[in-house]
Amino acid sequence: MDVKGTPLSEIGLYGLMNRYQQKAGSKQSSTIIGMGDDSAVIAPAGEYQLMTSLLFLEGIHFDLIYTPLKHLGYKSVVAVASDLLAMNGKPGHLSISLGLGNKMMLEMVDELMDGILGACERYQIDIVGFKPTSSLTGLSISLTITGSVQKSELVTRSGGKATDVICVSGDLGSAFMGLQLLEREKRVLKASGDVKPEFGNSDYVLERQLRPEAKIWVLESFKKLKIKPTAMIHVKDGLSAALLLLCKASNSGCRIHEKKIPLHQITLKVALELNFNPLIAALNGGEDYELLFSLSLTDYEKVMNELPEQITAIGYLTEREKGCRIFSSGDQEIEIQAQGWKD
Amino acid sequence: MDVKGTPLSEIGLYGLMNRYQQKAGSKQSSTIIGMGDDSAVIAPAGEYQLMTSLLFLEGIHFDLIYTPLKHLGYKSVVAVASDLLAMNGKPGHLSISLGLGNKMMLEMVDELMDGILGACERYQIDIVGFKPTSSLTGLSISLTITGSVQKSELVTRSGGKATDVICVSGDLGSAFMGLQLLEREKRVLKASGDVKPEFGNSDYVLERQLRPEAKIWVLESFKKLKIKPTAMIHVKDGLSAALLLLCKASNSGCRIHEKKIPLHQITLKVALELNFNPLIAALNGGEDYELLFSLSLTDYEKVMNELPEQITAIGYLTEREKGCRIFSSGDQEIEIQAQGWKD
Numbered sequence: 001m002d003v004k005g006t007p008l009s010e011i012g013l014y015g016l017m018n019r020y021q022q023k024a025g026s027k028q029s030s031t032i033i034g035m036g037d038d039s040a041v042i043a044p045a046g047e048y049q050l051m052t053s054l055l056f057l058e059g060i061h062f063d064l065i066y067t068p069l070k071h072l073g074y075k076s077v078v079a080v081a082s083d084l085l086a087m088n089g090k091p092g093h094l095s096i097s098l099g100l101g102n103k104m105m106l107e108m109v110d111e112l113m114d115g116i117l118g119a120c121e122r123y124q125i126d127i128v129g130f131k132p133t134s135s136l137t138g139l140s141i142s143l144t145i146t147g148s149v150q151k152s153e154l155v156t157r158s159g160g161k162a163t164d165v166i167c168v169s170g171d172l173g174s175a176f177m178g179l180q181l182l183e184r185e186k187r188v189l190k191a192s193g194d195v196k197p198e199f200g201n202s203d204y205v206l207e208r209q210l211r212p213e214a215k216i217w218v219l220e221s222f223k224k225l226k227i228k229p230t231a232m233i234h235v236k237d238g239l240s241a242a243l244l245l246l247c248k249a250s251n252s253g254c255r256i257h258e259k260k261i262p263l264h265q266i267t268l269k270v271a272l273e274l275n276f277n278p279l280i281a282a283l284n285g286g287e288d289y290e291l292l293f294s295l296s297l298t299d300y301e302k303v304m305n306e307l308p309e310q311i312t313a314i315g316y317l318t319e320r321e322k323g324c325r326i327f328s329s330g331d332q333e334i335e336i337q338a339q340g341w342k343d
Numbered sequence: 344m345d346v347k348g349t350p351l352s353e354i355g356l357y358g359l360m361n362r363y364q365q366k367a368g369s370k371q372s373s374t375i376i377g378m379g380d381d382s383a384v385i386a387p388a389g390e391y392q393l394m395t396s397l398l399f400l401e402g403i404h405f406d407l408i409y410t411p412l413k414h415l416g417y418k419s420v421v422a423v424a425s426d427l428l429a430m431n432g433k434p435g436h437l438s439i440s441l442g443l444g445n446k447m448m449l450e451m452v453d454e455l456m457d458g459i460l461g462a463c464e465r466y467q468i469d470i471v472g473f474k475p476t477s478s479l480t481g482l483s484i485s486l487t488i489t490g491s492v493q494k495s496e497l498v499t500r501s502g503g504k505a506t507d508v509i510c511v512s513g514d515l516g517s518a519f520m521g522l523q524l525l526e527r528e529k530r531v532l533k534a535s536g537d538v539k540p541e542f543g544n545s546d547y548v549l550e551r552q553l554r555p556e557a558k559i560w561v562l563e564s565f566k567k568l569k570i571k572p573t574a575m576i577h578v579k580d581g582l583s584a585a586l587l588l589l590c591k592a593s594n595s596g597c598r599i600h601e602k603k604i605p606l607h608q609i610t611l612k613v614a615l616e617l618n619f620n621p622l623i624a625a626l627n628g629g630e631d632y633e634l635l636f637s638l639s640l641t642d643y644e645k646v647m648n649e650l651p652e653q654i655t656a657i658g659y660l661t662e663r664e665k666g667c668r669i670f671s672s673g674d675q676e677i678e679i680q681a682q683g684w685k686d
Binding site: 014032033036037038039040041042043044047048049050051052053054055057058059060061083084086087089093095096097098099128129131133134135136137138140142144146147149154156157158232233234245249 | 357375381382383384387391392393394395396397400401404429430432436439441442478479483485487489490492497501575576588
């Protein structure tokens with residue numbers, strides 16, 4: 001990590017706030033007051049307001065040895081916005097608090113904020129709060145996003161019914177395999193000094209780990225097809241956790257076909273290279289930022305007619321008593337389990 | 344700090360989330376979905392929605408050696424809610440993220456959450472998000488609060504005009520003197536081993552530091568008197584910073600009478616004891632959580648007739664070119680300055 005640059009003490013707390021206030025333009029007509037007062041003032045855009053937060057801590061959620069700050073900024077917005085997408089909502093306004101250690105130079109905060117601003121531009125989000133503070137330790141990124149949804153469009157985790165088809169967008173486990181690859185290269189770098197990392201043609205999993213996108217296209221597809229999932233959740237801590245949470249909220253069980261879980265070919269290649277089971281990456285890895293949802297049979301048919309490549313049916317909901325299980329490739333039924341203390 | 348107790352790994356991430364979801368009842372009819380889904384769902388209560396965040400970091404914003412976790416939880420809610428009060432708004436919904444180091448036991452999280460829940464009960468705030476995560480270092484508390492205000496009731500920092508009277512609620516510098524007292528006792532304890540701290544009859548400043556209240560009574564008084572400040576700001580980093588920010592936003596200057604700055608008699612007593620200038624505590628100390636506001640002359644008279652003890656006029660706004668100055672006790676004019684990198 002480059003620690004040369006302009007110390008933050010030179011620009012000062014208020015200087016830093018002014019700097020990004022100028023860079024953050026307003027895209028939302030609902031923003032009455034953005035940064036610069038005691039609180040943001042927003043005119044409600046939809047019938048319901050959505051709000052969710054995340055806290056990204058150095059050493060827990062990211063490693064600055066291999067994470068470019070710009071990507072980190074972008075990814076943190078994607079992560080928090082994905083929670084709103086899982087309600088079928090539209091992200092609108094972002095509030096940022098940063099804990100900045102003494103190794104952070106102005107140029108580094110600029111890079112991080114460039115990533116955040118880039119994601120806000122991409123997803124049409126207004127930054128309405130920016131509070132930097134000093135930190136004794138590493139970098140802390142705290143984001144809160146609000147958004148809106150019409151009452152009739154709201155999708156929760158709890159509307160799933162037995163026989164609904166369980167679908168997932170994109171593919172799973174790739175971000176986790178990207179992380180494993182970066183961790184391996186970190187060990188190699190440590191052992192061999194400053195050499196250029198060798199990633200081969202594994203860009204896909206690295207991009208999934210370092211610079212994911214929020215799956216707005218899924219919501220746009222629902223709108224286009226005039227359908228609405230019965231329940232939906234954001235896959236951030238692996239498929240197992242997402243399935244258990246959706247089933248619990250919907251008071252259902254589920255049956256998942258292991259063979260149907262979508263794995264990208266590069267994920268399979270890297271998993272083979274690293275001698276790691278790619279299914280474990282999909283089930284218990286994290287940061288895929290895909291959407292898991294249940295569909296009525298009628299809506300499922302519409303989706304499969306239009307998006308057979310982008311959306312995968314992996315199983316179905318059952319009665320609660322039947323539990324949450326996976327059919328393994330050998331057609332055994334295995335209980336789904338998720339790690340408890342993991343974020 | 345007591346580190347005995349139940350390790351968090353025993354209850355797990357989801358166990359911890361469920362624990363406080365059960366404890367956090369709903370007081371606001373606008374809460375459609377609180378904790379337990381991907382994001383909170385809120386029905387807008389006023390014409391405008393307010394949102395603000397804070398990040399409290401161990402070692403920067405609090406010292407667990409002398410800060411009871413319950414008080415810390417209460418105070419952090421007061422701190423973030425005060426930003427909404429400064430807009431003349433009503434706090435409504437709180438989202439919490441916690442970074443929990445490995446020294447944190449379940450009982451300690453319970454204490455912290457007891458304080459947070461207590462403040463939410465006191466101020467009628469619903470907890471609509473709770474996300475714990477592990478932390479490599481100390482405790483991180485990230486709070487976001489939303490609230491509402493009618494369009495015609497909104498007060499910003501920017502409406503002040505020359506000749507408006509500048510007023511402040513309560514008294515200033517007391518929380519900072521409380522902090523100095525606690526820091527002295529910490530040094531004494533370190534030197535002498537485990538003896539009981541001696542605070543004499545200085546409870547007032549300790550309470551101001553450890554368990555402040557949000558100044559909702561000020562807003563209630565405005566409503567009762569049917570007045571509205573022309574501009575308002577929350578005094579959290581000392582009077583100087585608050586004055587400069589309000590004046591800048593209102594494109595004004597100001598004249599403040601040093602003699603008028605409200606100092607509590609216990610603040611004066613402790614300042615004398617510690618050989619510290621109490622005015623410096625008021626101007627550059629922090630965490631008073633009082634409200635600073637400007638009033639038209641007519642509204643000022645109404646306030647002084649009703650609340651001569653609780654609200655103090657300390658000066659007036661001027662044209663921008665005249666700068667921001669204090670009349671010292673010797674009737675000299677001194678330029679107001681605030682520390683830049685301070686939070």
